[in-house]
Amino acid sequence: MMEEKLARCVASWYPGATGITTPAKLSGGASQETWRFDIVHPDGNFGAILRRAPSGYGAAPSRAAGLHAEARLMQLAFEAGVPSPRVLYLLRVEDDLGTGFIMQRVEGETIARKILREEEFAGARPKLARQLGAVLAGIHGLPRAHLPKLRRMTATKELDEFERDYRNLGWPKPVFELALRWLRKHDPGPSAEVTLVHGDFRNGNLVIGPDGVRAVLDWELAHLGDPMEDLGWVCVNSWRFGEIDNPVGGFGSREELFAGYLAAGRRVDKARVMFWEVMGTLRWGLMCGGMMQRFRQGPDHSMERAMIGRRASETEIDLLRLLAPRGS
């Protein structure tokens, strides 16, 4: 069914394609799916990824940029030399595959714990913090005029959303209250410079090879806003996967990240970066709470979702370490 439609679609634009291998579903909830397949060609197979929202799931979650915007951003990034998959095709109505796109599959590792621990990446790890700074500089430097239509976010708007999400949980979390209060007080106001913000730039959303960063994935939370947001988010303790003394994804120091960013001709506001790290820590804590709610109310009654609810406390200890450090 889906395989036949996809094969027909690929044959219509990939010259010389003789078919596809059976697509394997990589991830996805009800509204968005990621499939892996090869385009079969006499000169050798070509690895591809399909990202789509099946028909009937047109409405993306309010925070998502939408699949076509995501495709456009990845293509722009690719053309600007930012490590990114090449977008091959945007789905059309006549393909009958829903909305979405097909992109080149970039080989490498995305599982954070493997990247942090396996020998294969030992040579890359010490270089990654700096490289990530350079990659972010590339993303923030993409020309505004070429970008698709995106949400414009500020810390104040985001805090309003956090507050609403937190109140919706209906469960008192004094540490989250403390963080909300701290963030309101330290909100630096709108950024003088507004750029493309990736929105989920972190260890786990990057394809890494022994040579370093190969691709930046998961652009669905992209928006316009304070570029320092991405620098703060990549440092959130939850994305260090146990390597807590290496703030940048468990790889290296903030100084290395900043050095890579500065070397590409951009400026760093360290106070803003720290503000966004606190924001990001609370954000992940609230996302854990949101997943717990979906477990309780919604169609996804899985054990994994349930257990994620019990990970909110990880962000509580990290917020305390940031806002009320002990015995330092």
Place this chain on the structure above:
Amino acid sequence: MQDEPTPIELTRAVVDFLREDIAPMISGHHAFKLRVAINILELVIRQSTLQEGSDAKEAERLTGLLAMNGSLMELNRVLAERIAEGALDLSTAGLAEHLWQTTMDKLAVDQPNYASYRRELARYKEK
């Protein structure tokens, strides 16, 4: 009074069965799901073991901080409101200590292997 074995002992027996007899038989996605299931049961065991003691101490601290009595839920709601209003903050005597202790007690149940928790636990034991 209910009879023995206790819920903790019963759950422990299920964990041992899943880990020793079932885990070696399965692989792939089901093996992953089984690990999650075992983790859940172990969390339940930790909570059953620790909650009574930590709840009692938390209620005692809250009663002192807020100068009022109530259920743990009521006391936490009042604490949350007072922090939101700014009536209590980190300069309030005992608040930081209370939040730290309460959070440490949560992590002891939720994620005792979380690196930040282990670091803070070691720091606490040094004193």
